[in-house]
Amino acid sequence: MHRFANPTRFMRASALVLPWLAVATALLLGAGLLLALFVAPPDYQQGESVRIMYVHVPAAWLASAAYLSLAVASAIALIWRHPLADIAAQEAAPIGAVFTAICLLSGSLWGKPMWGAWWVWDARLTSMLVLFFLYLGYIALVNAFDDEERGARAGAILALVGVVDLPIIKFSVDWWNTLHQPASVFRLGGPTIAVSMLAPLLVMALGFTLFFATVLLLRMRAAILARKLRALRRAEAEAAGRFAAGPRDAAGSVL
Amino acid sequence: MVEPPSMHLPASSPSLGRAFCLVAGRDLRLSLRQGGDAAMVLAFFILAVILFPFGVGPEPAVLARIGSGVIWVTALLSALLSLDRLFLADFEDGSLEALALAPAPLELVVLAKILAHWLVSGLPLAILAPLLALILGVDAAGYPALVAAMALGTPSLSLIGAIGAALSLGARRSGVLLSLLVLPLYIPVLILGAGAVEAAISGLGARPHLLILAAIAAAALPLAPLAAAAAIRQALA
Numbered sequence: 152m153h154r155f156a157n158p159t160r161f162m163r164a165s166a167l168v169l170p171w172l173a174v175a176t177a178l179l180l181g182a183g184l185l186l187a188l189f190v191a192p193p194d195y196q197q198g199e200s201v202r203i204m205y206v207h208v209p210a211a212w213l214a215s216a217a218y219l220s221l222a223v224a225s226a227i228a229l230i231w232r233h234p235l236a237d238i239a240a241q242e243a244a245p246i247g248a249v250f251t252a253i254c255l256l257s258g259s260l261w262g263k264p265m266w267g268a269w270w271v272w273d274a275r276l277t278s279m280l281v282l283f284f285l286y287l288g289y290i291a292l293v294n295a296f297d298d299e300e301r302g303a304r305a306g307a308i309l310a311l312v313g314v315v316d317l318p319i320i321k322f323s324v325d326w327w328n329t330l331h332q333p334a335s336v337f338r339l340g341g342p343t344i345a346v347s348m349l350a351p352l353l354v355m356a357l358g359f360t361l362f363f364a365t366v367l368l369l370r371m372r373a374a375i376l377a378r379k380l381r382a383l384r385r386a387e388a389e390a391a392g393r394f395a396a397g398p399r400d401a402a403g404s405v406l
Numbered sequence: 407m408v409e410p411p412s413m414h415l416p417a418s419s420p421s422l423g424r425a426f427c428l429v430a431g432r433d434l435r436l437s438l439r440q441g442g443d444a445a446m447v448l449a450f451f452i453l454a455v456i457l458f459p460f461g462v463g464p465e466p467a468v469l470a471r472i473g474s475g476v477i478w479v480t481a482l483l484s485a486l487l488s489l490d491r492l493f494l495a496d497f498e499d500g501s502l503e504a505l506a507l508a509p510a511p512l513e514l515v516v517l518a519k520i521l522a523h524w525l526v527s528g529l530p531l532a533i534l535a536p537l538l539a540l541i542l543g544v545d546a547a548g549y550p551a552l553v554a555a556m557a558l559g560t561p562s563l564s565l566i567g568a569i570g571a572a573l574s575l576g577a578r579r580s581g582v583l584l585s586l587l588v589l590p591l592y593i594p595v596l597i598l599g600a601g602a603v604e605a606a607i608s609g610l611g612a613r614p615h616l617l618i619l620a621a622i623a624a625a626a627l628p629l630a631p632l633a634a635a636a637a638i639r640q641a642l643a
Binding site: 229277281284285287288291292295296297301304305308309311312313319 | 569574578579583587589590591593594633636637640641
């Protein structure tokens with residue numbers, strides 16, 4: 152892991168991996184959408200609206216997984232002070248927030264025909280909403296300081312505190328007997344979902360995961376380049392200032 | 407992050423317990439002598455509760471139904487309002503730096519400050535709550551549960567809020583930021599606190615709610631000072 156904490160090495164490795172990741176993402180998401188929209192059977196109770204599930208469930212998984220990676224990156228940033236871990240955490244947060252929003256919106260679109268309401272105050276929905284606000288709080292905190300470093304450190308601590316929400320999301324359907332259906336894929340005793348529906352779901356989930364990885368790498372590369380650009384501009388401005396200021400001491404700094 | 411080793415304290419430095427009492431006493435004295443701050447938070451609590459009868463109408467049945475929830479939500483907001491007094495003044499005048507450099511562990515100092523904060527702004531909320539419940543006409547069967555839930559829940563509010571207060575030190579628009587950081591983390595306390603009163607009124611018994619509230623407080627008691635102290639070190643670094 153420490154080997155890849157070097158930004159230069161990361162830029163080289165990510166440039167190699169990125170095209171393959173992007174192609175694999177496109178193929179998997181395309182195949183998954185085809186399977187989910189045309190091949191998978193309609194549900195015996197829900198009819199065609201069950202197809203919302205093929206977007207809703209992967210988005211929900213990725214929303215939690217993105218938060219977990221945000222927290223792990225934050226822990227690495229706090230413990231080993233890898234600048235790359237800070238960048239990874241900061242760039243994962245908006246992606247995770249969007250996944251959470253997709254999960255909430257698609258769930259709401261599904262809830263209206265199925266439950267008869269756009270929103271219910273169920274434990275799963277509420278804990279997911281809290282996750283959304285945790286993402287927003289993280290993004291706001293990171294950007295609230297003039298000093299970049301301080302924002303990153305404060306955000307890392309908040310990310311670790313917010314991890315308490317993840318087990319609550321996972322087990323909310325077991326602890327509280329409310330409207331959201333209990334786990335049917337990752338559960339003791341194996342999945343209870345039909346194979347004809349599980350296969351497209353897993354393809355979509357894999358596609359979403361690769362999509363997350365692709366966008367994360369892209370965003371991290373962009374952030375590193377932006378930092379480089381800023382450093383160059385600053386160096387340029389300093390050089391220009393020194394040139395204009397006139398008298399200098401032996402070390403070259405302005406007198 | 408690195409702390410001076412606290413094993414080799416000079417003989418004159420106070421013991422941990424004494425350091426804790428000194429910091430808590432200092433904060434208590436400060437807030438009592440500037441008593442206005444604490445009183446203003448209480449006034450806000452009462453005023454905000456009183457707004458609801460005007461907003462939803464004075465029908466006793468409606469007010470009795472929503473009363474416990476209203477009290478809890480306003481208690482949450484009052485706790486939020488009082489959080490900036492926790493570290494901000496000390497951060498601005500530099501005494502937080504002195505406290506962080508003191509031989510006593512910063513976590514202990516933070517815990518002492520949280521205790522003082524709770525005594526001044528959490529405990530009065532718990533004492534005032536039944537009075538407000540009376541105004542709103544909440545069923546009398548819910549009063550013991552309300553007081554117990556407030557007594558168990560407000561320490562968690564101070565503890566969790568301390569993390570947010572420490573994280574937002576030195577931030578731009580720290581007040582708004584603080585609410586965005588802290589309110590999502592307050593939601594479990596709100597659900598359980600209001601749920602305890604509801605359960606007591608409906609005859610189900612508030613015990614499970616109160617036990618989970620106590621569990622949250624017990625978990626936050628050691629963990630929140632750790633996180634808040636880490637955040638303060640980042641702010642001072």
